[in-house]
Amino acid sequence: MNFKIRYTNKEITPWSGMILIKRMIDKMGFRDVIKSCPSLPESGSNRGYSSVDILETFFLSIWCGANKFIHTEITRSDLALGKIFDRYRTPGNDAIKRFFRKFDMETNHNVSNHFFSWILGQVNFNYFTLDFDSTILSRSGLQEGAKKGYNPKRKGRPSHHPLMAFVADVNLVANFWLRSGDTSSSNNFKAFSEDTITKIKDKTVGLIRMDSGFFADDILKSIEEKVIDYIVAVKFYRPIQKEISIQQNWITVDKDIEIAETMYQAESWDSPRRIVIVRQKLEDKPTALGKTLSIFEGTELNRRHRYTAYVTNMKLSAVEIWRLYRGRADSENRIKELKADFGMESFNLNNFYPTEAALIMVMIAYNLMAIFRMFILKSEIQHTLSTLRFKTLAIGAYFEKVNNEIHLKIALGKKRRKWFEGLWNNSNDFKTPFVFF
DSSP: OOOOOOOOOSOEESOTTHHHHHHHHHHHTHHHHHHTOTTSOOOSSTTSOOHHHHHHHHHHHHHTTOOSGGGGHHHHTOHHHHHHTTOSSOOOHHHHHHHHTTOOHHHHHHHHHHHHHHHHHTBOOOOEEEEEEEOOEEOOSOOTTOEEOOOSSSTTOEEEOOEEEEEGGGTEEEEEEOOBTTSOTTTTHHHHHHHHHHHHTTSOEEEEEEOGGGOOHHHHHHHHHTTOEEEEEOOOOHHHHHHHHTOOOOEEEETTEEEEEEEEOOTTOSSOEEEEEEEEETTTOTTOSSBOOGGGTTSHHHHHEEEEEEEEOOOSOHHHHHHHHHTTHHHHHHHHHHHHHSOTTTOOOSSHHHHHHHHHHHHHHHHHHHHHIIIIIOOSSOOOHHHHIIIIIOOOEEEEEETTEEEEEEOOOHHHHHHHHHHHHHHHHOOSSBOOO
16 A cells, blocks of 8 residues: 655643543542642752642553653653643653652652551541562662562572551552562561551451461561451471471362361460461372472482461351461552563662652552542453553544644544443543442
């Protein structure tokens, strides 16, 4: 096909689906939430950008695919998208980086409390399940706090090792602390958990779940002092492996899966705690989850099963304890999405607290998108952001003046127009507080 190249002065955007998000955050009064945060740094110049402009641009850039600061230029050149968000001047990546460089430890604490408390305060139900987790953010430069520590995928590479908390019931991030790469998973857990519960305010934490990185007596004691139910994966120290090896009362709960339980007291513990043990036969499922008993390495006993174990203060059946803990795996999926689609591993600056500030805002961008998925899309399948971009957000459009009215002309085939109108109606009907059930 032969064709010629011509140009148009029309302001065209490939992201008209963002109008649904704009409608939602307007209904939430999100600009007022930003303005009401007294700790946010503001520009001293008359030509500077407001914190509202900078944060909205940062969020919008992430939703459009940015996972580095330089990628935020994607929104600066899109004049039609700027109009959708009522903006005629859009900050570039240098302005966004200058903004985050003004943050320090106190600012991060205040800003984090403001935004996380606000979004969790909109949730209209009680008794949260909190999943605590940590992850590794590999670094390639000389960023402050990037140190060599446990890094299974890139051994020897400097990293940061943040702590995170998730509200499992509503797929929201409840808290985020950045830490240096040489810290252990459980380091500063007590202070972090208290900070998280402070952010939740008048809501009640019904259950805490954690992986084996948090299996420590002082952590368990701190939760027991708060009289909160917990399920924590057990770390397979040799005494615990010996305890598992002598178990006889196994109950079959599924094909090749058996459960037992026991009261176990480590030497450093003041009293025994309940341990639920799950084993799975290896002969039928060579990729079964869990660990073999290394104290019997090379023996038939070692080759027969894989084991997982959980310490808990709950009085539910052993099977229910196991099933409840399995729901914690969703936090791993959220961390993967945060890294792959929200730039959690690549939005970083040279200084520690500016990097933490940027990542706190990445968490807020994630939470807003989680609300969009639940209340605007209302899909049974929780699509990742990368999927949503081409299914919902990446729709071409341009503005046109018709009879003194500004129209956004959206390029959709007739079969998809009814679908889009349904989403638009959902955004119009959206209101807070959020009712999840």
